[in-house]
Amino acid sequence: MEVKVMASHFLPSPTSQLSFETNASTQTLSLLNRCSNMEELKQIHAQVFKKGYAFDDDTLPVRKVLAFCSSAPDSGSLAYAQKVFDGIDSPNTFMWNTIIRGYANSTQPEQALFLYRRMLADSVPQNAYTFPFLLKACSSLSPSPLEETKQIHAQVVKFGFGFDVFAANSLLHAYAVSGRIKSASLVFERIPQRDIVSWNSMIDGYIKCGEMGMACEIFKAMTDKNVVSWTTMISGYVGAGMYKEALNLYHDMQDSGVKPDNVALVSTISACAHLGALEQGRWIHTYIKRKGIEINPIVGSALIDMYAKCGDMEEAIEVFRRIKKKGVSAWTAVVFGFAIHGQGREALKWFSGMQESGVKPNMITFTAILTACSYAGLVDEGKSLFENMEKEYNLKPVIEHYGCMVDLLGRAGLLKEAKQLIDSMPGRPNSVIWGALLKACQIHKNLELGKKIGEMLIERDPGHSGSLILHLANVYAIAEEWDKTVEVRKQMTDQRVCKLLGCSSISLKGIFHEFIAGDTSHPQMDKINDMWNRISKRLKQEGYKPTTEEKETAIHQNSDKLAIAFGLIGTKPGVTIRIIKNLRVCEDSHTVTKLISKVYSREVVMRDIARFHHFKNGKCSCGDYW
DNA sequence: GACGTCTAAT
Numbered sequence: 001m002e003v004k005v006m007a008s009h010f011l012p013s014p015t016s017q018l019s020f021e022t023n024a025s026t027q028t029l030s031l032l033n034r035c036s037n038m039e040e041l042k043q044i045h046a047q048v049f050k051k052g053y054a055f056d057d058d059t060l061p062v063r064k065v066l067a068f069c070s071s072a073p074d075s076g077s078l079a080y081a082q083k084v085f086d087g088i089d090s091p092n093t094f095m096w097n098t099i100i101r102g103y104a105n106s107t108q109p110e111q112a113l114f115l116y117r118r119m120l121a122d123s124v125p126q127n128a129y130t131f132p133f134l135l136k137a138c139s140s141l142s143p144s145p146l147e148e149t150k151q152i153h154a155q156v157v158k159f160g161f162g163f164d165v166f167a168a169n170s171l172l173h174a175y176a177v178s179g180r181i182k183s184a185s186l187v188f189e190r191i192p193q194r195d196i197v198s199w200n201s202m203i204d205g206y207i208k209c210g211e212m213g214m215a216c217e218i219f220k221a222m223t224d225k226n227v228v229s230w231t232t233m234i235s236g237y238v239g240a241g242m243y244k245e246a247l248n249l250y251h252d253m254q255d256s257g258v259k260p261d262n263v264a265l266v267s268t269i270s271a272c273a274h275l276g277a278l279e280q281g282r283w284i285h286t287y288i289k290r291k292g293i294e295i296n297p298i299v300g301s302a303l304i305d306m307y308a309k310c311g312d313m314e315e316a317i318e319v320f321r322r323i324k325k326k327g328v329s330a331w332t333a334v335v336f337g338f339a340i341h342g343q344g345r346e347a348l349k350w351f352s353g354m355q356e357s358g359v360k361p362n363m364i365t366f367t368a369i370l371t372a373c374s375y376a377g378l379v380d381e382g383k384s385l386f387e388n389m390e391k392e393y394n395l396k397p398v399i400e401h402y403g404c405m406v407d408l409l410g411r412a413g414l415l416k417e418a419k420q421l422i423d424s425m426p427g428r429p430n431s432v433i434w435g436a437l438l439k440a441c442q443i444h445k446n447l448e449l450g451k452k453i454g455e456m457l458i459e460r461d462p463g464h465s466g467s468l469i470l471h472l473a474n475v476y477a478i479a480e481e482w483d484k485t486v487e488v489r490k491q492m493t494d495q496r497v498c499k500l501l502g503c504s505s506i507s508l509k510g511i512f513h514e515f516i517a518g519d520t521s522h523p524q525m526d527k528i529n530d531m532w533n534r535i536s537k538r539l540k541q542e543g544y545k546p547t548t549e550e551k552e553t554a555i556h557q558n559s560d561k562l563a564i565a566f567g568l569i570g571t572k573p574g575v576t577i578r579i580i581k582n583l584r585v586c587e588d589s590h591t592v593t594k595l596i597s598k599v600y601s602r603e604v605v606m607r608d609i610a611r612f613h614h615f616k617n618g619k620c621s622c623g624d625y626w
Numbered sequence: 627g628a629c630g631t632c633t634a635a636t
Binding site: 063097101130167170171172196228235236264266267269296297298300302304306363364368370 | 627629631634635
């Protein structure tokens with residue numbers, strides 16, 4: 001038997017030699033309590049086994065072994081726990097709970113439910129701990145098993161745990177994640193003694209069901225808020241794209257004397273990343289350093305990501321260097337950083353560096369590196385990585401990776417190849433995939449294919465998403481098929497697909513100035529108009545010809561121009577102008593900004609919704625390829 | 627004897 005073989009491998013450590021014979025149980029227990037990894041545990045277990053304590057019904061060592069394996073994160077230790085469990089004659093409730101808990105926290109939570117069925121069949125009684133573990137398994141499953149949740153609910157009541165606040169909170173959460181906010185709130189209302197977790201779970205439930213308003217109300221009604229209450233709201237705002245509200249709430253939390261934990265910090269750093277709020281991000285980083293908070297893998301990659309998205313790759317790499325244990329998430333964040341800055345070669349270098357240091361790429365790493373290849377036009381490199389994903393790395397490409405590849409091929413003008421890839425991919429292509437191909441048709445003016453796809457899409461799925469329709473309208477417009485253009489645009493109005501207003505922001509002396517297309521409310525609007533008139537004159541001298549459409553629209557219709565004009569007014573010569581916008585940069589803005597960078601000898605760094613453009617001396621880092 | 631709420635990157 002495997003365990004016996006391991007016993008012969010056992011190398012006694014100085015402590016374990018002491019008095020194993022005389023006081024086996026105490027000795028083993030103390031070893032178990034100090035045990036920190038599976039290898040050690042197996043050795044100790046081998047001793048337990050050898051001494052005959054292993055499968056006695058209810059010995060402490062066996063329970064410890066079981067508990068250790070069940071709480072270890074990987075599936076290997078869980079398999080070991082299962083073996084130990086199977087060797088026990090008639091496991092008691094505690095043991096059943098332990099193994100169920102192990103599966104509930106694993107990648108195969110359904111096993112927890114299967115085990116419970118066996119537990120019932122063996123007539124082992126449940127206790128107050130059984131249900132939270134089972135419900136945890138339900139909550140982790142996707143799609144969430146509403147039927148099972150209901151059945152467990154019935155059992156909770158039937159076996160007398162209906163008033164247990166732990167069971168109720170778990171139940172509430174399980175209903176909420178399966179979208180049953182009504183049921184969740186009923187459970188909440190019936191809890192006789194709600195605690196703070198009940199309240200927090202209810203807030204989270206409303207957020208998960210998209211009811212931010214209700215979440216706010218409950219949050220406001222709470223008298224005692226802890227860090228989880230605050231963080232639930234902060235991350236809720238981030239999820240809803242309300243980044244400024246998230247930052248405000250973070251400050252409210254600090255003002256109220258609640259100390260942020262790692263989770264709160266991660267959500268807030270992410271809000272900064274989305275906003276491009278470098279100053280605020282730095283402030284939080286400083287806070288982390290000052291408080292000596294340990295940078296865990298998630299905080300680390302969130303910081304790297306934040307600096308990268310705020311345009312500061314040097315600082316992103318500095319954060320990376322300071323991380324002691326560099327895991328896949330930190331490496332991936334750097335690779336992704338170079339990707340959005342259009343530095344494909346650099347991304348590839350880091351991708352190799354990561355593997356040389358023995359870290360294996362995961363699915364997200366591949367999204368990052370394929371994006372890097374796509375944005376930098378590294379077609380061969382991207383193709384070869386994509387082809388080797390499964391063979392070399394044992395990672396099966398998923399729809400996101402196909403999306404990157406369609407984009408990569410499409411940008412490079414390999415439209416047929418892109419189409420073939422779509423036809424050969426497993427599963428149904430989504431609107432991201434079709435959008436990438438349509439955009440490629442638009443850029444490379446392959447109207448034939450564009451129209452073909454457009455018609456196919458309209459026929460197959462009249463209710464496709466807004467961005468897709470926009471591309472389609474553009475294809476028809478380029479093909480000068482005005483009837484079709486009008487028809488598609490009408491669909492947009494019917495479906496209330498509103499073109500998002502352009503918004504460009506620029507940060508001067510730590511203050512964020514936002515310019516929205518069509519909005520003239522900025523206090524310095526007159527100055528900005530004057531400035532633009534001067535810019536416009538100089539650009540025309542340089543040979544800039546506005547498109548017909550551009551001539552008709554005043555400067556305030558273009559948020560980029562407003563922001564750049566403002567930036568030129570408010571900064572000294574030679575200072576880089578940094579702009580963050582909410583849409584993809586348009587052709588005209590791109591041309592204009594290139595010219596400005598030359599005429600005014602100014603570097604302009606612009607982050608659009610997908611990537612960075614570094615304008616310098618009349619050129620853009622994207623190589624006009626975006 | 628252990629349990630429930632909040633976490634990054636497409």
